[in-house]
Amino acid sequence: MPQASIPLKQKKGKISKETYIAPYDFSIIDKERTEEKIKDEQSRILPSYSFDLTTSLKLLEDTTKLFSKIEDIRKKGGERKEEKIKKLLPNLSSEEIKLIASADKNVFIEIEENIKNMMNICLEKGILPDGVIEKEIEITRKKKEKGTITLVENLLTESKIKNSNLKELKILSKQPTNIDELSWKIASSYLIPNLYFDKDATRKRIKENKEIEPIMVFVKKGDIIASEGEVIDGLTEAKFKAISEISKGISNKTIYRFIIIFLLFIFFIIAFIFKYQRDLKEEKIMAFSFISFFIIAFAKCLTIWMPDFWMYLPFSSFSIIVALLSSSLLSLFLTFILSILISFIFGLELNVLLLFLNSGLFSIFLLSLARKRADLIKVCLGIFFFNILLSLFLLEEPLRAKIIFSFSNAIIVYFLTISTLYVLELFFSTNFKLLELSDLNIPLLRDLFLEAPGTYHHSLITGTLAEDAALCIGANPILARTGSYYHDIGKIFNPEYFPENQKERKEISSPAILKSHIERGVSIAKIKHLPSEIIEIIQSHHGTSKIGDERYPGPLPNTKESAIVMLASLIDEKIRAYEKPSPDAIKSIVKEVIDEKMYSQELCEAPLTIKELKIIEESFINILITLFHAKDADDETKAIG
Numbered sequence: 001m002p003q004a005s006i007p008l009k010q011k012k013g014k015i016s017k018e019t020y021i022a023p024y025d026f027s028i029i030d031k032e033r034t035e036e037k038i039k040d041e042q043s044r045i046l047p048s049y050s051f052d053l054t055t056s057l058k059l060l061e062d063t064t065k066l067f068s069k070i071e072d073i074r075k076k077g078g079e080r081k082e083e084k085i086k087k088l089l090p091n092l093s094s095e096e097i098k099l100i101a102s103a104d105k106n107v108f109i110e111i112e113e114n115i116k117n118m119m120n121i122c123l124e125k126g127i128l129p130d131g132v133i134e135k136e137i138e139i140t141r142k143k144k145e146k147g148t149i150t151l152v153e154n155l156l157t158e159s160k161i162k163n164s165n166l167k168e169l170k171i172l173s174k175q176p177t178n179i180d181e182l183s184w185k186i187a188s189s190y191l192i193p194n195l196y197f198d199k200d201a202t203r204k205r206i207k208e209n210k211e212i213e214p215i216m217v218f219v220k221k222g223d224i225i226a227s228e229g230e231v232i233d234g235l236t237e238a239k240f241k242a243i244s245e246i247s248k249g250i251s252n253k254t255i256y257r258f259i260i261i262f263l264l265f266i267f268f269i270i271a272f273i274f275k276y277q278r279d280l281k282e283e284k285i286m287a288f289s290f291i292s293f294f295i296i297a298f299a300k301c302l303t304i305w306m307p308d309f310w311m312y313l314p315f316s317s318f319s320i321i322v323a324l325l326s327s328s329l330l331s332l333f334l335t336f337i338l339s340i341l342i343s344f345i346f347g348l349e350l351n352v353l354l355l356f357l358n359s360g361l362f363s364i365f366l367l368s369l370a371r372k373r374a375d376l377i378k379v380c381l382g383i384f385f386f387n388i389l390l391s392l393f394l395l396e397e398p399l400r401a402k403i404i405f406s407f408s409n410a411i412i413v414y415f416l417t418i419s420t421l422y423v424l425e426l427f428f429s430t431n432f433k434l435l436e437l438s439d440l441n442i443p444l445l446r447d448l449f450l451e452a453p454g455t456y457h458h459s460l461i462t463g464t465l466a467e468d469a470a471l472c473i474g475a476n477p478i479l480a481r482t483g484s485y486y487h488d489i490g491k492i493f494n495p496e497y498f499p500e501n502q503k504e505r506k507e508i509s510s511p512a513i514l515k516s517h518i519e520r521g522v523s524i525a526k527i528k529h530l531p532s533e534i535i536e537i538i539q540s541h542h543g544t545s546k547i548g549d550e551r552y553p554g555p556l557p558n559t560k561e562s563a564i565v566m567l568a569s570l571i572d573e574k575i576r577a578y579e580k581p582s583p584d585a586i587k588s589i590v591k592e593v594i595d596e597k598m599y600s601q602e603l604c605e606a607p608l609t610i611k612e613l614k615i616i617e618e619s620f621i622n623i624l625i626t627l628f629h630a631k632d633a634d635d636e637t638k639a640i641g
Helices: 031-043 053-076 081-088 094-102 105-125 158-163 178-190 199-210 234-247 252-276 282-305 307-312 315-325 328-345 350-367 373-394 399-424 431-437 443-451 453-473 477-486 511-527 532-540 560-575 583-599 610-640
Strands: 026-029 048-051 136-140 148-151 195-197 216-219 224-226
Touching: 026 234, 031 234, 048 199, 053 081, 053 094, 053 105, 053 178, 081 094, 094 178, 105 178, 216 234, 224 234, 252 328, 282 307, 282 315, 282 328, 307 399, 315 328, 315 350, 315 373, 315 399, 315 431, 328 350, 350 373, 373 399, 431 477, 443 453, 443 477, 453 477, 453 560, 453 610, 477 532, 477 560, 511 532, 532 560, 560 583, 560 610, 583 610
Parallel strands: 048 136
Antiparallel strands: 026 216, 048 195, 136 148
């Protein structure tokens, strides 16, 4: 832990309020002096240019083709031969065209050879494009060869070639003749730069230069870091930062403490899941563990490479994802645990703990108000404003920096959450996905309404009962309601065989027909890619209960939600036998169904306690009494009216 006399942060440009002493020996890189040294070395690096051999060969080849065409025109003769040559050499005067057209063969060959010789000399010397501002450059002829440092003024450029004559350029060692001047006029019009800037070679030189040994500053224990009243410069700020980072390093003591705390938290998590989340699947536990380790690793990387950006850790994503995949209760508990571990990584700073813990808890609260995936934008907007409020009390940065942090953190949380959910929803159902499936306008539910209206109404009542009961015992009310909507979806085939769809009660259908709706429901659910949790509710909502002389195939419900749907569905079926059940009749039916299922061991695999079954019973009774009393009240109102 840092000494009390050493502040956690000291910014460049601020005035030191006290005299601070180094608590131990350490060394740092003097970044300002090192950067100056690198810049100084880089200023000495010359840009690298390479010869373009392709350009040189093409120019000589084009010259040969040019004179072959002119020779053909000369041989064919005719009145328009000068006009044709003029098209090939537009920069020559009429007299110069006549000379080429009428010159004997030896003179013509001499002109061609002169042009090629002059071009060779220029290309070999090197032609630079205009605009090179350096006084010296490094020229390489082959990639692996070492370059030659050359003065730019000794090289040819496009403008030099166009604006200078043979004598000025000193291309020929002799005094130029008229033939030489004519040859140069043709050659200069075709010459283009054959030296090009080699980015890769120049970058390689700069990269090699960056490996310059940095300038180190050594600080001994007891040395003055900053005196009272002294303006903190960049080097002093770096010293304070180094002390803070060293203080956050893990010593032998902190390793032992971290291991003990980590193991304790693992024990607490296991105990919590066993007591309150026994139906939580192993796959989800693995997913939560992976996300937790990702957040912890992310935090550790920030402390090593970007300690000033610790506020940008998208901690709230963890809280949101856990709440969406399981329950707000588990998310609250894990948020508390993980925020302590994260603060441990950042040196047990209180502001880190308070910022992440409060931000995570607030995101869970906001998520409880979200009803669809698009509401995540509103959740992250709320996180943005809440982070600004938190940062006003917990951070020392300027207001502009706090706003940037809050906005950036909210953006990172949003995109990380959306992308993670996209992957996780390939394997698990989330509350958003369940809410989308509970929309009664979904074609499958509309088909159920049209084909089997009685079953549809029964599913809605079951959903109302199951949702309230799940909410009362801390189970997932959205899963209970959505599972209820689909639990009898198999009755969409041959709906007339099922009592709730019959206007007048017919003979009881055979057990095989009644049992078939489960197998058909599972098939439909798989075809429609419904979540495994809903398929499980479809399979288990009758458990292994008797049907005539046979039994339903099962399995037994093994989650709180599937058990609640089983009870709600059977209670609604029993209630339908009464035209106007009294409150006492409702209580009797509910108690009878729950007791029967409990004593017949149909609930033995569901993680429900006796206390929770009592709460479920009270919830069912309250909902049903309210429902039928409201109906009676409506009937009385109509009668009075």
